[in-house]
Amino acid sequence: MKDWQTYQEIAHNFQHKVRFQDRQDVNHEIVLRLAEIADRNGDKPFSKPSMLRVASYVVMQYWDSEKRQLTFLSLNDQVQDGEGNTVELWETLADDKAVDVEAWLDAKMWRLGCRRRLVTIATRKARGKPLSPKDRKYLSRYRQKDLAKRQKTLV
Numbered sequence: 113m114k115d116w117q118t119y120q121e122i123a124h125n126f127q128h129k130v131r132f133q134d135r136q137d138v139n140h141e142i143v144l145r146l147a148e149i150a151d152r153n154g155d156k157p158f159s160k161p162s163m164l165r166v167a168s169y170v171v172m173q174y175w176d177s178e179k180r181q182l183t184f185l186s187l188n189d190q191v192q193d194g195e196g197n198t199v200e201l202w203e204t205l206a207d208d209k210a211v212d213v214e215a216w217l218d219a220k221m222w223r224l225g226c227r228r229r230l231v232t233i234a235t236r237k238a239r240g241k242p243l244s245p246k247d248r249k250y251l252s253r254y255r256q257k258d259l260a261k262r263q264k265t266l267v
Contacts (some may be wrong), residue, residue, distance in 0.1 A: 118163070119146040126167045138174055142167045150258050230254060 123142035127135040145166055150158050187202040233247050243251070 113148050114145075114147055116143070118160070119143045122160075122163050122167050126171055129171045131178075134174065137171065141174075142170045145170055209257065227254075 120143060123139045123146075126142060127139045130138045135211070146158075146163055149162075149166060185201065187200065189201050190198045191201050191204065193199050193204065229247075229250060232242060233251050237241060
């Protein structure tokens with residue numbers, strides 16, 4: 113004899129483990145699976161721990177099928193950007209040719225506050241020209257001074 117009330121209670125206890133829109137479907141699936149197994153058992157008793165195991169197996173199958181479903185994204189889908197605005201997905205793609213404004217401003221500010229000789233040395237290094245021994249020595253001293261300043265601020 114089937115105990116439909118017990119089947120329904122067990123299904124109700126497991127339905128919160130799936131997505132909200134699929135709860136009723138999984139609830140019915142659990143009840144049907146419990147009834148099928150009770151039919152196959154015949155006169156053998158169907159214990160509550162066995163019922164719980166069957167219900168957990170149904171939930172596991174649900175998530176396994178959800179994981180296997182392919183998800184397609186369109187570049188025209190609307191997404192939220194970091195500022196709370198909705199934009200199309202293609203607008204969030206990085207542009208390799210775009211200028212990094214922050215790095216550009218940092219370099220510009222560095223050049224404005226830097227000694228002329230360091231700017232000359234940096235230009236030579238950027239162009240791949242070899243530095244003279246005096247220039248290497250000057251650059252090394254400047255780097256050591258800058259490093260000492262940064263280490264003091266960290267401590």
